[in-house]
Amino acid sequence: MDRRSGFFEFKKGLISQNPVLVLLLGLCPVLAVTTSAINALTMGVAVIFVLTTSALVVSVVKRVVPNQVRIATFTIIIATFVTIADLFLKAQFPSLSKALGPYVPLIVVNCIILGRCEAFASKNSVFRTLLDALGMGSGFTIALLILGSMREILGSGKIFNISILGNSYEPMLIMILPAGAFIGLGLMVGLMNIITNKR
């Protein structure tokens, strides 16, 4: 394990172990908030923040936490950082916080975060944990951003609220609806499989 380079720990989250497209974790926010690119990006950044900070804390305290209560401890740590992120968004970016609604507080139950804390941060050094968390977070954000952009472009003809397809474009309403999220995600996972199978 330790022979793997630090760069590998970062890179694996982007493609080969992408949390959304390969591990298929945390799909609830992926499907729910990707109605627009800006929502997807905000959600991604919030997850990077929560994932990195909680994984770091977990990695630091991993030796002193008794095995029996580790999940409970991790959950409290994660919930703390999620609440911080939620309060910060509410104070500084009220309109984005309004658009994301309950999905920021719901990062607490996002299985990517508990999963990385349990599977990686509690067994690896602080430095490796940092790289792993940043990689996984970025992989999550990239997947969300692609799906969010695709849905916003097809569903409302805009990207980051800037109209690009012109007025003559008839928006495909289904892409904004939940069904559009499933279709988009399915296509992306399929594409990912084609790419990884070719290697």
Add this chain to the structure above:
Amino acid sequence: MKVLYKMSLTLGLVAVFSGFTLTYMYQETKSKIEENKKKEFERSVSILVSGVSRNSERDIDGYSVFYLYDDNSSLISYAIIAKGNGYQGEIKVLIILSKDLKFIKGIEILENIETPGLGGKIASLDFKSQFKNLRILSGIDYVKGREPSKPNQIQAITGATISSSSIVKIINLALDRVIPRIKEDG
């Protein structure tokens, strides 16, 4: 026994630490969040009524009712903040009433967690503008799938009837409670 102590101690420490962090964060952001809410309220009011320079808040039956005054301190309209259940959670609506209490001047959705893309459309301009100058005839009403035929009707959003009817219910309940009291007080 030793493990038990260690477990309790760890969880206790983590919880205390978490509590302190969150208290600090809450204190830091509280004023900013309240300021944002106030700004949002004033912005929403200014979209629906122009020329408001001052408001005074009153509590009627648990509703926050604002009397809106213009530059000359004459009353121009009323604003009510009403809350109620939607399809997925609480919806908070700002209702602006005309001075004679016979019309709704307009509404604004302050908070909602309805399904994005479906019920979430209650916050869209298309839906909200239906409430502009809506008559209050023993409350307001909604119709499904056709153009409204009466002056107190709005058209529900296709695929989000519960969200639409919830708004109507929330508004009717608020009007029922608040209007008689405003009239009583002159």
